[in-house]
Structures are given as C-alpha cells and as structure tokens.
Amino acid sequence: MNDPIYERIQANPRFQELVAKRERFAWLLSIIMLGLYLAFIILIAFEPQLLGTRINPDSPTTWGIPLGVGLILSAFVLTGIYVKRANGEFDALNKSILEEVQQ
Amino acid sequence: MIARLLTTLGLMAVAPALWAAGALEGDVQRQPLNISAILMFVAFVGATLYITYWASKRNTSAADYYTAGGSITGFQNGLAIAGDYMSAASFLGISALVFTSGYDGLIYSIGFLVGWPVILFLIAERLRNLGKFTFADVASYRLKQKEIRTLSACGSLVVVAFYLIAQMVGAGKLIELLFGLNYHVAVVLVGILMVCYVLFGGMLATTWVQIIKAVLLLSGASFMALMVMKHVNFDFATLFSEAIKVHPKGEAIMSPGGLVKDPISAISLGLALMFGTAGLPHILMRFFTVSDAKEARKSVFYATGFIGYFYILTFIIGFGAILLVSTNPAFKDGTGALLGGNNMAAIHLANAVGGSLFLGFISAVAFATILAVVSGLTLAGASAVSHDLYASVFKKGKANDKDELRVSKITTVCLGVLAIGLGILFEKQNIAFMVGLAFSIAASCNFPVLFLSMYWKKLTTRGALIGGSLGLITAVGLMILGPTVWVQVLGNAQAVFPYEYPALFSMAIAFAGIWFFSITDTSASAAEERARFLPQFVRSQTGLGASGAVAH
Numbered sequence: 104m105n106d107p108i109y110e111r112i113q114a115n116p117r118f119q120e121l122v123a124k125r126e127r128f129a130w131l132l133s134i135i136m137l138g139l140y141l142a143f144i145i146l147i148a149f150e151p152q153l154l155g156t157r158i159n160p161d162s163p164t165t166w167g168i169p170l171g172v173g174l175i176l177s178a179f180v181l182t183g184i185y186v187k188r189a190n191g192e193f194d195a196l197n198k199s200i201l202e203e204v205q206q
Numbered sequence: 207m208i209a210r211l212l213t214t215l216g217l218m219a220v221a222p223a224l225w226a227a228g229a230l231e232g233d234v235q236r237q238p239l240n241i242s243a244i245l246m247f248v249a250f251v252g253a254t255l256y257i258t259y260w261a262s263k264r265n266t267s268a269a270d271y272y273t274a275g276g277s278i279t280g281f282q283n284g285l286a287i288a289g290d291y292m293s294a295a296s297f298l299g300i301s302a303l304v305f306t307s308g309y310d311g312l313i314y315s316i317g318f319l320v321g322w323p324v325i326l327f328l329i330a331e332r333l334r335n336l337g338k339f340t341f342a343d344v345a346s347y348r349l350k351q352k353e354i355r356t357l358s359a360c361g362s363l364v365v366v367a368f369y370l371i372a373q374m375v376g377a378g379k380l381i382e383l384l385f386g387l388n389y390h391v392a393v394v395l396v397g398i399l400m401v402c403y404v405l406f407g408g409m410l411a412t413t414w415v416q417i418i419k420a421v422l423l424l425s426g427a428s429f430m431a432l433m434v435m436k437h438v439n440f441d442f443a444t445l446f447s448e449a450i451k452v453h454p455k456g457e458a459i460m461s462p463g464g465l466v467k468d469p470i471s472a473i474s475l476g477l478a479l480m481f482g483t484a485g486l487p488h489i490l491m492r493f494f495t496v497s498d499a500k501e502a503r504k505s506v507f508y509a510t511g512f513i514g515y516f517y518i519l520t521f522i523i524g525f526g527a528i529l530l531v532s533t534n535p536a537f538k539d540g541t542g543a544l545l546g547g548n549n550m551a552a553i554h555l556a557n558a559v560g561g562s563l564f565l566g567f568i569s570a571v572a573f574a575t576i577l578a579v580v581s582g583l584t585l586a587g588a589s590a591v592s593h594d595l596y597a598s599v600f601k602k603g604k605a606n607d608k609d610e611l612r613v614s615k616i617t618t619v620c621l622g623v624l625a626i627g628l629g630i631l632f633e634k635q636n637i638a639f640m641v642g643l644a645f646s647i648a649a650s651c652n653f654p655v656l657f658l659s660m661y662w663k664k665l666t667t668r669g670a671l672i673g674g675s676l677g678l679i680t681a682v683g684l685m686i687l688g689p690t691v692w693v694q695v696l697g698n699a700q701a702v703f704p705y706e707y708p709a710l711f712s713m714a715i716a717f718a719g720i721w722f723f724s725i726t727d728t729s730a731s732a733a734e735e736r737a738r739f740l741p742q743f744v745r746s747q748t749g750l751g752a753s754g755a756v757a758h
Contacts, residue, residue: 109741112748122747129327136327140320147313147462154309155461163446165460171312175319175514179507182323186507189331190500197748 128188132181140168143174193203209412240385243568247385250422250574251399257414258407263501268607271408271614272339272589273494278413280501284508287492288624289416291318291509292423293484295376295641298549300517304524305532305551306458308449311524314454315517317476317536321483322513326506329484329546332660332746335494340586341652342594342675345659348738350667350731354655361404361651362487364678365644366587367628369486370580372640374629377576382570384553390420393629400580401622404588405615406591409495412581419578422571424512427519430552430568433559434526449528459528475642482645485653488586489658501750520552528552530558540615580625588617639690641705646685650677650712658720663739666732669724677716684708 112118147154154167225568252731269275278286296318304311337343344357374393381392403411446460453459482487493502529536537545537554544550558566592614597605605613658665685691687702707713724732745751 108750109744110629112744112750113740118744125747126313133324133327136320136323137427138315143316151462162443163457163460164443165309167309167461168314168442168446171309171316172518174316175517178319178323179511179514179623182326182507182510185327186503190501194500201748201750 108204112200115200115204117196117203118200121193121200125189125193129185136178136181139174139177143170151183167183209243234706237726240566240569242563243385243569244566244568246570246632247573250570251419254399254411254415254418254577256409261407261410261414263524264410265335265408268339268593268610270410271611272593273491274408274410274413274467276495276497278412278495278501280496280504281508282413282417283492283496283501283671285420285512286413286416286495287489287505287509288512288516289418289420289423289575289578290489290492291513291573292420293373293579294572297427297516297520297572297575298380298552300520301524301527301552301555302548302550304521305527308453308455308525308528308547309461310463312517313462315480315520319410319510319514319517320507321480322510322572324480325484326503326510329657329660329751330493330502330506333490334480334496334499335746335749335752336660336742339491339494339593340589341487341656342590342598345656345670346598347659348742349659349665350668350735350736351603353667353671355594355598357655357671357678358652359590359599361647361655361674361678362590362594363587364682365485365487365648366583366590366621366646366653367624368640368647369630370587370625371486371628372644373576373580374625375632376636377580379572379631380572380576380631383498383550384572384581389633390630394626396576396580397629398623399577400584400625401618403577403581404584404618404640409491409585410577410601412585413495415574415581416578418451419574420512421572422574424519426515426556426564426568426571427516427523429517430526430555430559431522431566433553434522434529435528437526437559443531445522445525449525452533453528474646474705474710477713478645478649478707480643480649481653481713482647482709484650485648485651485656486644487590487648487652488582490534490652490656491586491589492582498752523552523555526559531555534558540739577708584618584621584625587621587699588614591617625641637697639685639706643681643685646707646709646712647681648679649709650681650716651675654713654720658717660742662724663736663743664724665720666724666727666729666735668727668729668732669720669722672723673716673718673720677712677718680712680715681708716722 154170155165158164158166158169259317265271297356299536300311300315303314308488316655333341335342336347340358340364342355345358346354374396377396378389378393381396382389385392387395390495397572399741424710427458430466434445441671449459455463496502496505526632531551531554534554537550537558539545544554544555552566553565553572557565592610596613597610601609651674654677659670684703685708686704688708689701689706692698692703693700
C-alpha cells in the first residue's frame, strides 16, 4: 500500500466531488426504496380497504395489485437507474481521477 | 391505528416463518416412485457433474477455487445470485401462501425483494473493491486480522450451520414427497452431490449449478404462469374473478388479510430479513466472483430483476392453483385437503397444466434448487475455515495456496458429513426457526461489523470484536430462551424471552456495543486503525488496488 497516492486522491477536489455525488445518490435511492416500502406497509396498516378497493367496479382487480407489482418493478427500476449512472458517469469520473493522480 | 400498523409489520415478519414452513415441516406423505421426475433429475445431475469435471480442470489457484478467478460476468452472477436466493422452499411456500390467502402472498414476497436495491446502493461496490475471497477480508481490512477474522468466521459458520440444517431437512422431506425416495437416502444423496460440486469444481462449478438451476426454475415457472394465463385468455380480470368464485375466502383474496402474532416479533423479523441478506456469507461471497465494481453492480441489477420476476410468476401460479388445482378432486384427499399439504399447490399445478412429464420436470427443478443452495453454503463455510481461520489466523497470512486449498477441501468433506449427520439428527425436529435464526445472526453479527468497517472511521478492533460477539451471543441466547426453542423444542411451559425473533434487540445491542467499545478505545493500535481508514476509504471508492480478474 503506498500511502502518498491515497492521500493525493483524497486531496483531489474531483475525488471529493465524486464521493459526495455518489454518496448522495446512493442514500437518496436507498431512502426512496425504503420509503416506498414503508408507505406500502403504512397503507396496508391504516387503509387496508383502499388496497382492497376495485379500480373499476366491473373488474375484480383491486388497487393492491398494481401497487404491489409496482413496488417490485420499482426495486428493479431503481437498481437500473443506479447502475446506469454509476457505471457511466461515476466510473468515467473515477477513471479520469485515477489517471490524473497516477501520472 | 398503531396496533394496526404493528400488525401489518407483523405480517412482513411472519414471512420467514412461512418461508421456513415452506421447507416442509413435520410428517409428509411419501409419494409413489416418480420415474419421469427421477430420470430428469438424473439428467440434471449428469450435466452438473460434467460441468464440475470441466471446472476441476480449470481450478488451479486459490482464486479459481474461491471466486472462479473473478471471471464471472455481471449477468451470469446475477443469475447465480438469483439461483442462490430463490430456494425450493420459497417457490413452494410463496405459491402456497397465494393459494391459501391470495394477496398476502404478494405482500410477503415484496419483503424479500426490497433488501436487494439497498445492498446495491450501500454495500456491493465497496465490498467488491475491498475484498478478495470472503467478507472477512473487508471487515478486517484495517483492523486486527486474528480477532476480526475469528469473529467473522464464527459468524459465518453459525449462519451456514443453521441454514444448512434447514435446507437438508427440507430437502429430505421434499424429495420423500416428490420422488418417493426414503428420507435418509435423500439426505445422503444431497450431501454427496454438494460435496462433489464444491470439492472438485469449487466456485466455478457452484456458480454454474446455480445458473442452470435459476434458468430451469425461471423457465418452468414461466411456462406454468403462461399456461395459467392461456387458460384465462390472458386476461387478469378473468383470472381474478374466476379465483374469487371458487376460493372459500371469496373477494377477500384480493385485499390484505392478516396473519400476525405479535408486533415486536414481526418488526424484529422484518429487520432480520432486510439486513440479514446483507450479512449472509454465501451471498456476500458471490460479489468476489466478478472482475470489478462495475460487474458487481450489474449482478445486483440482474439479480433483482430475476428475483422480482420470479415473485410475480409465483403470484400468478398461486392464483392458477386456486383455479385449476382447488377445483380438481384428483388433487385432494377424502377431507378435501390438498394431497401432500398446501405446499404442494405449485407441484399439483404443474401436473394440471403440463401432465406428468412436466410434473417430473418441476420436481427435478425443486431438487436442483436445493443442491444449488447447499453448495453455495458449503463453499462459504469451507472458505471461512480455510481462508480466514487457517490461512489468516493460524498461519498468520503465511500459508501457501496449496495448503490453504487442502484445508478448504478437507473442510468441505467435513461439512458434507456434518450436514448429512445433522440432517438425519433433525429429521423429526422443528426446524422452522432455523432460517429465521440464520438471518437474525447474520443481521446482528456479520452485518454491523461489515457495515461499520466500511462506513465508520472510528471503529476499532475492540469495538468490533466485543459488539459483534455481543450481537452473536444475544441473537443465539434470545432465540434459545424464546418461544420457538424454549417452549416448542425444549418443552418448557413458559418462554423466558417472549418474542419469536431476536434481531430487533440483538442488532441494537451489537451496534451499541460496537459504538461504545470503539469510542472508548484510546489504545495506540486503535489510533492506527483509524488512520488506516483513509486509504481504505479511497480504495473502496475508486477500486485502486482492488483484486482483479485472474487471466487464464
């Protein structure tokens, strides 16, 4: 382990920008995911009849079905959003920082 | 209102209990010998043993053995993670829950999924950037090797042991039920096969067994869902209205029901599920099989997609079973109960939509599913012993690859013998609590130490060691004193600890213990450990110095 390079990276403003951006993004998405899940639970807790209400009186499909399936899809979509930004923007920034300090 | 909320949280928490119950509790009716199922299973075993042979020729170094040399792609690893996570018990258990309660089954499966995005956002890439073979590599990165690796190895082994017992007993029962094979024969067979995969094929073979199993399970379930939808002309409204017509609960299957005991246990189990997944050694190990953080992220993306898709399929399958199985007297006994119990709903549906050949296929897939899960567990247990205990603690990091691998292989055989022994020993025991306990321990010992080692600069060896041990001891202790073990297993009248799942308390104790014994640690070594946080942090963020793929 060569400490100087780690300190150089740490001191690099672009590294700090990367860390701040990525952390904020990761925590934001985590809070959205947990928030959606919690909201779903609270809905079941306080308004269970709402989830059991038919969307359309002629059809047996209740609001609970699209909401439940939507939650599953949102987990997938949120991971997709994170991977897209992390593997694109963040990794590119990361690569340029590493190239810069290793010169 | 609050009570209602707690009750709902409770619903989330019964999930693992149901899940474990899906592992087929108690006595099962042995079915007649199912020839087509056995033939298909033999084909699966033949194919996987061939892969094991192929993998054994490529396994030359420790990195090959533990992590397939980091050569697995994100997509493959995503499938393998899904294969590791979707157990036979969850397939049969969730579809059975939908079959009996409808919408509750969907609520329940969501609880298992929401932990995955959080693992991606907060853990996956740091873990990949810092670790090499086991999660203890990460936890002990800047702390004292001996102490932290011993703690992590203990945490891993305890989790693996409980999980393995639950899987072995479930496997024996399931095979007895599906194939008409004797319980002991089934347990020995599972033990021998898993040892073969892990011993000769290492992580490469284990990964491919999991991938094949995931593909088989997903295609089998897709086919069943497709046939169900075809039956109702691809109209969900028809599916639901037909189900409401024939289900004894009627319209209630379309809204949240209630299956809760006490709210504290419920919340506790919810926590165990959410954070336990992030502390399961066999799941964490999968992140080291890919080449870098980029692929690690992709793995979670694909895994979340496959697992979510699978849960949607089981929901359709459960409704399909209401339509096609509950209305067919051929699948019921004299009293009107489902043959072999409600856990057989999906299996009977396979017969209803695809005939006996497809029934054989689904039965073989269920068996394959168990093999994939136990192989991953065995490999994680063996690496905790050889990489953490032997190479890092006993030999102080000076062991050579060859010796380390030998220890790993000896451990694999020992674990196989142990698993068979425990499987036979626990045949008649109540094992429903074991999966919940494994998750509770993972959430109370492995997760806090791992998480804080990556996120909290002030963590010291003393804090991690004392806090982590407290979490481990509290989780196991409270479980023993709780209703499941103290009353149901040991036969006492009254439980000393009133709640079924300890995670709420044991996680709080672990975090508080780690915090207190870290901030009060003023030793010189603690100061050095805090100073090492900087390079660790930079590496975890940038991947600089991370172990890469091994070139072949």
